[in-house]
Amino acid sequence: MLIVSPSLSLPESELIERFLRADGPGGQHVNRTESAVELRFDVLGSPSLPEEVRERLLARRDRRLTGEGVLVIQGRRFRDQARNRDDVRERLAELIRAVLLPPKRRVATRPTRASKERRLVGKQQRGQIKLARSRKPELE
Numbered sequence: 001m002l003i004v005s006p007s008l009s010l011p012e013s014e015l016i017e018r019f020l021r022a023d024g025p026g027g028q029h030v031n032r033t034e035s036a037v038e039l040r041f042d043v044l045g046s047p048s049l050p051e052e053v054r055e056r057l058l059a060r061r062d063r064r065l066t067g068e069g070v071l072v073i074q075g076r077r078f079r080d081q082a083r084n085r086d087d088v089r090e091r092l093a094e095l096i097r098a099v100l101l102p103p104k105r106r107v108a109t110r111p112t113r114a115s116k117e118r119r120l121v122g123k124q125q126r127g128q129i130k131l132a133r134s135r136k137p138e139l140e
Helices: 051-059 081-098 113-134
Strands: 002-005 008-010 015-020 036-042 070-075
8 A cells, every 4th residue: 555645545456566677787786686666557547546636647747657647657766676666656656746736826916017117127228238239439
């Protein structure tokens, strides 16, 4: 059971883990052990996710999400399988935690009169600098 929040947890049956050989340092040992972990979670078909959380998770533009709605997270940060396994599980939980709460709605505001004036004054000053740059020096 992967506990995401006090109100949401994912059963082990929904998490598919695959172990593969990791690249990188380790000598001959790295060629014999399968320390990298690939975790697959079917976002589209998961009965554990609330509908609004599922929609927000699928709406993210994440390259780890396949066209079938399966989230694939790979972990090869560490040299041993157990730490990589914990790492990908924590990363999945963090990803789901990030979409648990709906995003705040933006309140439309208008610029103040003072901020408009400051912007215009800045534009005039910048224009004067550019104008002085383009003028030919006057001969005396």
